[in-house]
Amino acid sequence: MAIFTVTNPFMSLTDSVEDDFELSTVCHRPESMDKLEEQTKFTKKELQVLYRGFKNECPSGVVNEENFKNIYSQFFPQGDSSMYAHFLFEAFDTNKNGSVSFEDFVFGLSIILRGTINDRLNWAFNLYDLNKDGCITKEEMLDIMKSIYDMMGKYTYPTMMDDAPREHVESFFQKMDQNRDGVVTIDEFIDSCKKDENIMQSMQLFDNVI
Amino acid sequence: MAAGVAAWLPFARAAAIGWMPVASTPMPIPPQDKRKAQDGLIILNVSGTKFQTWRTTLERYPDTLLGSTERDFFFHEETSEYFFDRDPDIFRHILNFYRTGKLHYPRQECISAYDEELAFFGIIPEIIGDCCYEEYKDRRRENAERLQDDEEMDMNNDVAPVNLTFREYLWRAFENPHTSTLALVFYYVTGFFIAISVMANVVETVPCGTLPNRSKEMSCGDRYALAFFCLDTACVMIFTVEYLLRLIAAPSRCKFMKSVMSVIDVVAIMPYYIGLVMTDNDQVSGAFVTLRVFRVFRIFKFSRHSAGLRILGYTLKSCASELGFLLFSLTMAIIIFATVMFYAEKGSTATKFTSIPAAFWYTIVTMTTLGYGDMVPKTIVGKVFGSICSLSGVLVIALPVPVIVSNFSRIYHQSQRAEKRRAQRKTRLARIRAAKIRGTNAYMRYKQNGLLIDALEEASKEAGQALVGKAASPPFESQHHHLLHCLEKTTNHEFVDEQTFQANCMEISVVNKSGSRTSSLSSSPHGLSSCCSRRHRKKSSFSLPSTNNQELSTIQIRERPVSNSRSSLNAKLDETVPLKCDEAYISPSMVRLSAPVATSSDDASTATTTYSQSNIVRVSAL
Numbered sequence: 139m140a141i142f143t144v145t146n147p148f149m150s151l152t153d154s155v156e157d158d159f160e161l162s163t164v165c166h167r168p169e170s171m172d173k174l175e176e177q178t179k180f181t182k183k184e185l186q187v188l189y190r191g192f193k194n195e196c197p198s199g200v201v202n203e204e205n206f207k208n209i210y211s212q213f214f215p216q217g218d219s220s221m222y223a224h225f226l227f228e229a230f231d232t233n234k235n236g237s238v239s240f241e242d243f244v245f246g247l248s249i250i251l252r253g254t255i256n257d258r259l260n261w262a263f264n265l266y267d268l269n270k271d272g273c274i275t276k277e278e279m280l281d282i283m284k285s286i287y288d289m290m291g292k293y294t295y296p297t298m299m300d301d302a303p304r305e306h307v308e309s310f311f312q313k314m315d316q317n318r319d320g321v322v323t324i325d326e327f328i329d330s331c332k333k334d335e336n337i338m339q340s341m342q343l344f345d346n347v348i
Numbered sequence: 349m350a351a352g353v354a355a356w357l358p359f360a361r362a363a364a365i366g367w368m369p370v371a372s373t374p375m376p377i378p379p380q381d382k383r384k385a386q387d388g389l390i391i392l393n394v395s396g397t398k399f400q401t402w403r404t405t406l407e408r409y410p411d412t413l414l415g416s417t418e419r420d421f422f423f424h425e426e427t428s429e430y431f432f433d434r435d436p437d438i439f440r441h442i443l444n445f446y447r448t449g450k451l452h453y454p455r456q457e458c459i460s461a462y463d464e465e466l467a468f469f470g471i472i473p474e475i476i477g478d479c480c481y482e483e484y485k486d487r488r489r490e491n492a493e494r495l496q497d498d499e500e501m502d503m504n505n506d507v508a509p510v511n512l513t514f515r516e517y518l519w520r521a522f523e524n525p526h527t528s529t530l531a532l533v534f535y536y537v538t539g540f541f542i543a544i545s546v547m548a549n550v551v552e553t554v555p556c557g558t559l560p561n562r563s564k565e566m567s568c569g570d571r572y573a574l575a576f577f578c579l580d581t582a583c584v585m586i587f588t589v590e591y592l593l594r595l596i597a598a599p600s601r602c603k604f605m606k607s608v609m610s611v612i613d614v615v616a617i618m619p620y621y622i623g624l625v626m627t628d629n630d631q632v633s634g635a636f637v638t639l640r641v642f643r644v645f646r647i648f649k650f651s652r653h654s655a656g657l658r659i660l661g662y663t664l665k666s667c668a669s670e671l672g673f674l675l676f677s678l679t680m681a682i683i684i685f686a687t688v689m690f691y692a693e694k695g696s697t698a699t700k701f702t703s704i705p706a707a708f709w710y711t712i713v714t715m716t717t718l719g720y721g722d723m724v725p726k727t728i729v730g731k732v733f734g735s736i737c738s739l740s741g742v743l744v745i746a747l748p749v750p751v752i753v754s755n756f757s758r759i760y761h762q763s764q765r766a767e768k769r770r771a772q773r774k775t776r777l778a779r780i781r782a783a784k785i786r787g788t789n790a791y792m793r794y795k796q797n798g799l800l801i802d803a804l805e806e807a808s809k810e811a812g813q814a815l816v817g818k819a820a821s822p823p824f825e826s827q828h829h830h831l832l833h834c835l836e837k838t839t840n841h842e843f844v845d846e847q848t849f850q851a852n853c854m855e856i857s858v859v860n861k862s863g864s865r866t867s868s869l870s871s872s873p874h875g876l877s878s879c880c881s882r883r884h885r886k887k888s889s890f891s892l893p894s895t896n897n898q899e900l901s902t903i904q905i906r907e908r909p910v911s912n913s914r915s916s917l918n919a920k921l922d923e924t925v926p927l928k929c930d931e932a933y934i935s936p937s938m939v940r941l942s943a944p945v946a947t948s949s950d951d952a953s954t955a956t957t958t959y960s961q962s963n964i965v966r967v968s969a970l
Contacts, residue, residue, distance in 0.1 A: 190355065262365050
């Protein structure tokens with residue numbers, strides 16, 4: 139008897155009144171394409187493609203962290219990519235206003251995809267340095283490592299050990315921390331990366347992404 | 349991964365820079381993007397309406413027509429666009445699917461048209477977005493019901509009577525009284541006897557005046573006991589025979605015995621038989637009298653005769669939950685109010701509210717606004733609560749009633765629609781037959797065209813039909829006719845109309861008494877192959893006619909000297925049935941038949957050198 143299942147028909151009425159006030163959305167328009175072309179290393183066509191994709195997912199012109207995490211998680215359905223997406227968001231949001239506009243987006247991509255090796259390594263260091271104090275501590279690195287391992291999810295081969303991130307952090311610091319002071323500075327980082335063949339090779343991957 | 353975020357893939361790949369310094373092993377080689385910068389605009393021309401989109405938008409879904417190389421089949425070189433001869437209104441939704449990743453269903457479109465478009469473009473309907481999914485499923489279900497109804501009607505109407513066993517024939521006669529006159533007679537007779545039986549039950553109890561030697565008024569049943577008994581016996585006999593026949597004819601006896609109508613039948617006739625058995629025993633005569641009440645159930649037998657009654661019954665069954673709720677809420681209200689009234693009236697003298705169950709009667713009568721007045725409250729408190737009771741009664745009863753009414757209305761309209769469809773089916777079939785006739789008429793004219801042109805003029809004037817010159821018929825038609833002609837030549841048979849064919853067979857069955865006829869009758873699907881063979885044998889004796897029309901009629905006239913009424917009709921050649929005769933019979937005679945035709949068929953074949961095989965639809969219609 140369906141009539142018995144109606145619990146409280148009056149409850150929804152009060153909520154909807156408040157919702158009306160939130161309907162005004164933020165709308166952000168990027169700078170002109172010519173200026174962006176000057177400031178970044180992308181061609182007009184590439185900017186067009188990037189903007190179309192950006193605007194499709196974020197019609198209001200800015201990405202907030204929620205949306206950012208949502209989009210990024212669609213690429214990694216098996217694991218939990220929210221922490222790594224959070225770190226990424228922090229790295230892209232250069233002016234720290236809680237949202238990533240198209241300019242921020244394109245500047246970041248320009249560095250990663252079209253920048254020099256130094257630029258790229260700088261950007262990566264910036265990503266790892268969570269409190270932006272110029273050096274990476276073991277705790278910061280552990281957070282980053284955990285977020286990367288979280289993206290793998292539960293079903294991996296071999297099975298994920300709980301201390302895998304910690305071990306990885308140890309080996310990372312072995313390689314990077316040259317003066318054994320427990321932190322990695324920007325110079326140590328760039329130096330060690332340049333010495334490593336594998337890292338240099340993988341940095342070349344970004345040349346053909348777009 | 350949703351295709352909408354495919355545009356963000358470069359970003360996701362760029363974000364992988366965070367993993368590089370951390371990784372201890374080298375990264376795998378990235379896939380080479382062979383088709384770089386292929387992002388151009390594609391023009392899609394759908395019946396004149398031009399749609400444009402990016403190539404990459406379409407390629408998000410590579411397992412559909414537009415996203416795969418299948419679209420190359422529709423590429424139009426001259427205008428360098430992709431042309432689709434489909435509905436542009438529905439295409440809009442399909443293109444929006446590529447753009448937004450969500451498929452919407454427009455409410456004003458027909459569901460089957462929409463499904464066809466989806467099937468054409470290779471999109472599975474299961475990905476319809478949540479906003480439109482309910483509507484889509486509802487419409488699809490309605491459509492499926494309609495198709496199922498049509499199929500059932502097909503099965504009911506198209507079964508050839510010849511092939512049924514006696515049992516099946518009987519069942520069909522019972523279920524559809526309109527199929528044969530006997531069934532219709534039986535239907536009305538049983539209806540009449542149901543009415544007689546019910547009326548007899550009613551009249552039995554009417555007081556009929558007193559006999560001179562008795563003081564008490566007697567009912568008619570007692571006065572004319574023998575007459576009523578005979579009437580009852582006759583009715584019960586008819587009902588019993590009907591029930592037994594239905595039982596025998598039923599395809600599934602267990603299912604039949606469990607059905608509602610058969611239970612009603614049994615309940616209607618049981619009291620009589622129980623009465624026969626039990627008349628001697630005085631102790632159970634009281635129970636016997638009660639059993640006679642069940643005789644009134646015979647009135648339910650009318651539901652076989654009345655569709656409206658069936659709909660009412662079906663409505664009540666489908667509204668069972670609403671009715672149950674009504675009953676439940678009424679019971680609650682009755683108990684509450686009865687209790688209150690009892691305690692309110694407890695104090696007053698000589699009150700009728702002696703107990704709560706006694707107050708139930710008052711509550712029911714008040715809530716349904718009957719108000720008999722046999723029990724009324726006397727105290728003020730009692731009157732106050734009495735009025736509250738009557739007001740709330742109106743509300744409680746009024747609430748579920750519209751639900752039941754709307755259910756009844758829906759079911760009634762559905763049955764009306766089914767009736768309408770059945771009626772339309774007849775006209776639809778008639779239209780199909782008319783189309784067939786036109787097609788075969790056209791074919792016959794074509795043959796006449798090909799053979800003898802001037803004879804055609806005479807024939808057409810005779811038949812009263814418009815002259816169809818060779819140039820006037822469209823290439824479509826003439827190619828189709830040529831195809832049929834080729835088929836005739838291949839199989840060494842000719843297309844003729846139904847009347848000719850049946851007339852032939854009747855004639856043959858009169859003339860021919862050989863035993864081989866029966867065996868070939870049973871083996872062939874139409875059962876009439878031997879007729880054809882005999883007909884062709886007889887053709888060997890005809891002479892070369894001057895006109896084609898006369899040729900055909902002379903064929904018929906020569907074969908059937910007995911039935912002359914049909915020969916004049918054959919000039920019209922209303923319908924044809926493709927013949928399926930054994931070729932072994934006809935080869936010697938066919939040589940002669942084709943001789944006069946061969947010379948002119950050459951003309952026909954040179955005239956129409958090409959024949960199209962694309963007219964498959966037309967062929968099957970014949």
